Amino acid sequence: MTSRAKLSAHECVPRDARALLIGRVWVPAEQGPSVVAVRGDDVVDLTPSYPTVSQLLNVAAPDELRAAIKVAPVVGRLGDIVANSREGERDTSRPWLLAPCDLQAVKASGVTFVASLLERVIEERARGNPALADGARREIQAIIGPDLRGVRPGSPEAARIKDVLVARGMWSQYLEVGIGPDAELFAKCPPMAAVGLGARVGIHPASVWSNPEPELVLVINHAGVIVGVTLGNDVNLRDVEGRSALLLGRAKDNNASCAVGPFVRVLDDAFTLDSARRLSFETLVEGLDGFRVKHTTHVAEISRDLADLAAQAISRYHQYPDGMILFIGTMFAPVDDRVHVSLYTDPRIFADEMERIFHRGWVFVGHESEIPGPGDFVTRTLGTQPVLMVRGSEGGVSVFLNRCAHRGTMVCPASHGNARTFACPYHGWTYGLGGELLGVPYPGGYASFDKSAHGLPRVPRLSSYRGFVFASLCPRGPSLGEHLGAATRLIDRSCDLSPEGAIELSAGWVKHQCAANWKMLPENDSDGYHLGFVHLALFKTIRTQYRRVVGDEKTIRAVVRDWGHGHIEIDWSPGYEGPFEWLGGASGSGVDDYVAALERRDGAEAARRRIVEGPAHALIFPNLFLGETNVAIVQPVSVEECVHWHTPIFLKGAPQFNSRLLRMSEAGMGPASFLMPDDLIVARRNQAGLQASLAEWIELSRGLNREYVDAEGRGVSHVTDETTNRALWRHYRQVMVEA
């Protein structure tokens, strides 16, 4: 419920008139708490008979309690007390509800639901990294499927399942408590520290990934008997717990991190432990910004019986004279199915992205084939910072900040060319191909001058893969190999189409300005849902290799794939039926020569696979798009503006395809073409629509119902699904929250 709605007894208290409800109320007139019960529309004071809830539950049978309630004095109207319980809005001269427990130990159990077990194993494997967590979540689901449901913890069958998981290297201490004989039980908070209805729960400010855990709470007396139940929120800092299970205490117990209430429903003939076992309850999380998550918990899905949990918690060797309240665990695990509009519209977030994604991370600069000879150069940006990529006289590739060491002027304004030196246009400082400062006009103005300290600054890290040059402005961080991960295979797929194993970008670039946030282009590049709508004109006009994807949803075979680290793919190839569909068909002697060259290198089978599958259609996070027969770059400019660059790929050693590839690029990507202009206009309208900021969330749930993990651990789904968008955003979140 939102903070705007007033709390009402109707919403907060069982409607069953027989319900035996006890709790605690702060009574300002007494300057202290009272033990209370509900009697009709009133709250009555039991404190004279039972000074604490703990003592009441230790000694009072339901009948005795009913008798005491009948004669107890009234504290106030139930509706008034409930309505006065919201922290920050209450009238402190009138009574309000407290947590309905006092001296009892406050404990919680975890890993009691199968889904919860999965969550813990995942958190441990992901070590606090939300993106990794999602990949692992799906990987584990792929391995064990639904079979673990219904397994009785501690049974021989559970032990066998554990062996299988251990053999797969997926052992976790969570498994021990999840399916082993002993439940996980931990101290949630000290006695008297729980908060009640309407209180603000506490989330540690150091946590960026936390969630509520809505749970049934058992109320157990000193003898280990479950005498009542209530509801609670076992607030959890998931990133903290994910770093190490030994941080559980820190993840679970900070100020106000335990909320219970509003009352304890005492078990009696009308509401037994079996009634509790059958309970279902709903959790609704609503942000003031429109965020909304709804979840239903079915207690019946718990893996351990409630009585078993209570028996493990209080026993001969674990005695609690004041009793205990025990959270039974949760299976609430929110999924990522939306993003907030500010990620496309807030200039502060854009500035943060430039720093965290485009400066600290690996960013595509250009291809070595663009600067084949000494002195060849191109100018690019890393985020919004200008850089210069140059082939040196010895043949090596360097990337410098395109900024004069004197007063900071951009040294090289040209997009590309060949130079022996670079002279700053402002005062003529001149630099060599290695960035060294060669000359300073009128040197008499400096008493002593160390030229070697005034070269063009090199980017701190430079690396390349199959001719694709990447740079990072941060001296530390994952290597390029770690950043690319398995996605190198996407680059391979395009390069291996060349008989010489390399693509060439030598046709020059076309740039389109786009009035949209830069992320819309990579998102659109990996969106297979829009083709039949945005590009309808194309399908109506000419025969294309994409035609099948605008047909019946069930017959489409193309897929989207999540390669991790924000690298995402549309794979059209499952829908291709023969060679060169990606090229619009090809034949003739030049083609035969080409196929023969591939066969000599790779063998007939691999060569055929390559010419059927064609080049990759994939985003290499954050700015390189392998657009099948094109390569594209997205260049962020400001929060609502970017530039899209594209050029056709040429296959080294197969020049017979060059003119076809160039024509395809013109027809698909150029300013008067069939694809790109439509995409750019839709991106602009997308950005325009987001100005309607009353609706703050962008829906991204498509395909959650059918995506799966393949044998290599990649998320896969129908080509029209938003698996790729979610993968991009998960990596984005990881990068944006890293310290």
Ligand code: FES
């Ligand atoms: S700013 Fe470059 S020479 Fe002065």
Ligand SMILES: [Fe+2]
């Ligand atoms: Fe498109």
